[in-house]
Amino acid sequence: MRPHAPAVAADIEGTLIRRGDPGYEDARTGQVWNEVTPRRFPAFLVRAATEADVVHAVTWARDRGLRVSIRSGGHNWSGSPLRDGGLLLDLSGLRQCGIAPAQGTGPPAAMVGPAVTGQDLVAALTPQDLAFPVGHCPTVAVGGFLLSGGLGWNSRAWGASCADVREIRAVTADGRTVTCSDTEHPDLFWAARGAGPGFCAAVTGFRLALHPHPASILTTGLTFPLADAARVTEWAEPIARRLPPYVETAFVLAALGPPTASAPPGPRITVSATAFAASDREARRALEPFADCPFGECAVTRRLPAPVSFAGLHEGAAAIWPPAHRYAADTLWSPESHTSQLTRIADAVARAPSGKSLVLSPVQPVSQDPALLRNMAFAPLGASYLVCYAVWDDPADDQDNARWLRDAVAAVDPRGDGAHYIAETDLETDPARARRSYTPATWDRLQEIKTQWDPENLFHSYLAP
Structure with missing residues (x-):
């Protein structure tokens, strides 16, 4: 695979590290917050700096028959993003966080990257008297948290954190960048609110509905x-x-x-x-x-x-x-x-x-x-x-x-x-x-959506023994 690596390196603003390169092992272990690092070794690690980097990395991997795993940042107890061979796509550089004012009768919204953490959101929202059901641990990044559903602070009142996801941007297995919501690609949007590490695309951004900060x-x-x-x-x-x-x-x-x-x-x-x-x-x-x-x-x-x-x-x-x-x-x-x-x-x-x-x-x-x-x-x-x-x-x-x-x-x-x-x-x-x-019906639907959006199984699904 080494001869092909410069092609993607020339296209991305972020960082490419190959297995065997200096710094590879530090980069590999750095993908897991847990000190228990599984003995699984990606062939390539790409640390994306932009959404365009994600597109280039996914396309490059697909063209070379490499499977892709994804890490947003923060916690992952099992080290699920670490898989043998293939390409690990590290989204921890996508930390954009902006607040949009309310439109009409709707609530204000936050536009966030997958690597934004709960403590990042709290720091951005509290001065504006706004809140979101962030994860209980401050260093949990929203990417994996929201994709899994999200049991956050005050979720008994506000609902699962993914209930406040109004829209996502994602790079699909064919290299397209799509916006998904209740009305655009609703099947992929449904899966993005709960599929967790088995989600069949790389999410590069979330639009989140916000709540008034509790008095x-x-x-x-x-x-x-x-x-x-x-x-x-x-x-x-x-x-x-x-x-x-x-x-x-x-x-x-x-x-x-x-x-x-x-x-x-x-x-x-x-x-x-x-x-x-x-x-x-x-x-x-x-x-x-x-x-x-x-x-x-x-x-x-x-x-x-x-x-x-x-x-x-x-x-x-x-x-x-x-x-x-x-x-x-x-x-x-x-x-x-x-x-x-x-x-x-x-x-x-x-x-x-x-x-x-x-x-x-x-x-x-x-x-x-x-x-x-x-x-x-x-x-x-x-x-x-x-x-x-x-x-x-x-x-x-x-x-x-x-x-x-x-x-x-x-x-x-x-x-x-x-x-x-x-x-x-x-x-x-x-x-x-x-x-x-998942319920049996939900599991079956997740498999159907995976087949539709990722027919060649480019993205790694759920970790197993």
């Missing part, structure tokens, strides 16, 4: 020993489901919490609630039920309702998912309650080989309003949802932590036939992992 954001929380998981969830889950949709409630099961005045270090369960309200009074009223825990005296820590910003929420999340660590993750949608699922997985959390590992389980993580689930491949697939993270720092512990993750998920999905969320599921566990992230 008040308040957060509160209670932390208990993990041994109290059953009574904590039995008490808090019904409350969370009755609260207004602008209150986001989540359980966090941590393998090791710090010592407090009333408890030694040990595994913990935290119930946290954040209100995104129209006034401070409304936010405080919504959070009042969390002040009346009948066994509140057993809490090892209590956070009284306090104001916080989106940036502050991101700071808290960044502490849960620190950089320069090794990660593995898996998800599960279930028809069962949080009480049932979290009680089952609590023992596994307490036995985690790393004290940094955790389980996150938001109650109703996304709106069930049919209007906010319209025209998208994404759908919530259960009454409860959890995502399990193995987090560690020593490569010598890789096997122990990978085994722990799979054992922990097996505790809540013993038959291995549960539903998953494509953004964070462990795709290498079994070949059906991607398929079980």
Whole structure:
């Protein structure tokens, strides 16, 4: 392939690196935020600087029979963009971010590149008193996040983040640049809102509908020993489901919490609630039920309702998912309650080989309003949802932590036939992992759209074992 490389290098403003070039290994490992870097080796890496670069790279790869994988930037636990051979198209240079005023009765819009992160959007929108359901972790880029559906801040009220995608620009397998929306190429637009890493084109831009910034954001929380998981969830889950949709409630099961005045270090369960309200009074009223825990005296820590910003929420999340660590993750949608699922997985959390590992389980993580689930491949697939993270720092512990993750998920999905969320599921566990992230009808339609738009299978689809 080396003799052909200069042809694309001459056409692009960005960077081309071939396997064997100086700097290749740093570039390859830099494609994965996770410190666990899969041993998969693209033949070429192209870091696009412009949309035209994407067109040139896709066309060049197609003409030479090279398959294409895509990375937007930010997180990817499984290193899905790294594939053997072929061309890895790195879109992390496409970070344009502009705000367009409202037109008529419609909301203001943001025009963003796929590499714009949640913290980038917050920094651009907050001064203009605007907001968007950005990902919980600040360094998540919108490209993969929105393509997978997007479970963002305040999604219980605003809907999956992809519900606010009004238009995309994409480079297709035949080298065309197309605009997709409800009315233009609606099939590709539907797939772009949920297909995740199996999407059959390279998205170079999104037009996002925006929301007025909440007048008040308040957060509160209670932390208990993990041994109290059953009574904590039995008490808090019904409350969370009755609260207004602008209150986001989540359980966090941590393998090791710090010592407090009333408890030694040990595994913990935290119930946290954040209100995104129209006034401070409304936010405080919504959070009042969390002040009346009948066994509140057993809490090892209590956070009284306090104001916080989106940036502050991101700071808290960044502490849960620190950089320069090794990660593995898996998800599960279930028809069962949080009480049932979290009680089952609590023992596994307490036995985690790393004290940094955790389980996150938001109650109703996304709106069930049919209007906010319209025209998208994404759908919530259960009454409860959890995502399990193995987090560690020593490569010598890789096997122990990978085994722990799979054992922990097996505790809540013993038959291995549960539903998953494509953004964070462990795709290498079994070949059906991607398929079980969708309803059967959605999966079939995604395959049909892939066949129509990418008949020669230029773009890599879902990672598999």
